[in-house]
Amino acid sequence: MTGRATVVTGVGLAVTGLRTAADLLSTDPVEPGAGPSPDLTGRHMRHKDRASRLALRAVEQALDDASLAAESTGREHTTLATVVSSNFGNLDSVCEFTDRIAEHSTAALSPLGLPHVSSNAIAGWIAIRHGLRGPNLTLCSGRTSGLDALVWAATLIGAGRADAAVVVGVEPDTGPVRSLHGPGRRVLDGAAAVILESEAHAANRQAIVRALIDGGCHSDSVDQVVAAIRTAARPPRLWLTPADVLPEFGSPIRVLDLTRRLGECSGALGVLQCVAAVAQLDGGDRNPVYATCSDPHGDEAVTLQLRAPHAAASVSAGSRVGNHELDLEER
Known part of the structure; x- marks a missing residue:
C-alpha cells in the first residue's frame, strides 16, 4: 500500500443503538429507535445536516482516544488530513435546495446555504471544527468507499503529505435516504472515525498503537x-x-x-x-x-x-492497491 507503516491510534463511534466499539462485535439485534442516540447538541452542531453532526461527534471521540485533540501536547506540530466516506451524507440538504428551486426558482436560495450541498461539506466542517490543515477529501465510491478512504489516508501518510489522518465513514437515516432505498429497507444512522498515523509519528509522540x-x-x-x-x-x-x-x-x-x-x-x-x-x-x-x-x-x-501491534509475525498483502492479485501469506 505504501512504503511507510500505517497504524491506528484512535477510534470513535456515533451510531444510534451502540455505546462502544466493542458493541459492533455483538450479534444482539439493534432495534430501530431503541438504545442510546448520539448527543448531537452544542453550538458547533447548529445549522449542519445530520451526517455532519454525526461525523463531528465520532471525530471528537477518535481524536480524544488518540490524544490528538486540539489541546494535546505536540498537536501543533502534526499535519492532519481529513478523509470522509459517504454516499448519501448531505442528500437531505441537496433535496431541500432542489425542492426550493422547483417551487420558487433560484431566487429563493440563500448564498449562505449553498456550501451545505457540496459533497465535501462534511469533511469541511470537520477540518474547520478541529483545525485540521492537511489534505481534505471525500470519497463517494459506493459500498467499497469506506475501505477506499482508509487506503487513501494511508497513501497520503505514506507519501509524506500528512503525519496522520482522520478517516470518517458516515451515513444518516433521513427521509431522502429512506426514500432512495425504498420502503422497509433499514439504513444505518451513524458515523465511525479512525485515526491513522505513520508508525514513526506515533512512536515519536509515544501514542498507544491499537492496530497495524x-x-x-x-x-x-x-x-x-x-x-x-x-x-x-x-x-x-x-x-x-x-x-x-x-x-x-x-x-x-x-x-x-x-x-x-x-x-x-x-x-x-x-x-x-x-x-x-x-x-x-x-x-x-x-x-x-x-x-x-x-x-x-x-x-x-x-x-x-x-x-495487533505486538503480534509475533507480520501478515502482508502481496499486491498493491489497484492490482488484481491477492497473496495473504505470512512472511
Whole structure:
C-alpha cells in the first residue's frame, strides 16, 4: 500500500443503538429507535445536516482516544488530513435546495446555504471544527468507499503529505435516504472515525498503537479473498464482510456482517469494520483481522488486513492497491 507503516491510534463511534466499539462485535439485534442516540447538541452542531453532526461527534471521540485533540501536547506540530466516506451524507440538504428551486426558482436560495450541498461539506466542517490543515477529501465510491478512504489516508501518510489522518465513514437515516432505498429497507444512522498515523509519528509522540494496517488489495471478486484466506499460513479468527456476496466458507473463522444488525451501511461500512477490528484486537486476538467490502454483484472487492501491534509475525498483502492479485501469506 505504501512504503511507510500505517497504524491506528484512535477510534470513535456515533451510531444510534451502540455505546462502544466493542458493541459492533455483538450479534444482539439493534432495534430501530431503541438504545442510546448520539448527543448531537452544542453550538458547533447548529445549522449542519445530520451526517455532519454525526461525523463531528465520532471525530471528537477518535481524536480524544488518540490524544490528538486540539489541546494535546505536540498537536501543533502534526499535519492532519481529513478523509470522509459517504454516499448519501448531505442528500437531505441537496433535496431541500432542489425542492426550493422547483417551487420558487433560484431566487429563493440563500448564498449562505449553498456550501451545505457540496459533497465535501462534511469533511469541511470537520477540518474547520478541529483545525485540521492537511489534505481534505471525500470519497463517494459506493459500498467499497469506506475501505477506499482508509487506503487513501494511508497513501497520503505514506507519501509524506500528512503525519496522520482522520478517516470518517458516515451515513444518516433521513427521509431522502429512506426514500432512495425504498420502503422497509433499514439504513444505518451513524458515523465511525479512525485515526491513522505513520508508525514513526506515533512512536515519536509515544501514542498507544491499537492496530497495524498491513495491506490493502483490490480483487475482482470475493472468491479470490476466500481462496487466499483458505491457504493463509495464519488465518483470521474474524472476517468482517457483507454476507450477501459471501459463498459458503465452511471453516471455524467467524464471519461478521455488520449490515445484518445496522442496516445498509453504504460508505460507512469499511470504517465501521475497521473500528470493529480494533475492538477485536483490543480483546487480545493475535491473529490478523480481515475487512472486506464489495459491490452488491460481487464484481469488485477491497480488503484490508489489521493486526495487533505486538503480534509475533507480520501478515502482508502481496499486491498493491489497484492490482488484481491477492497473496495473504505470512512472511
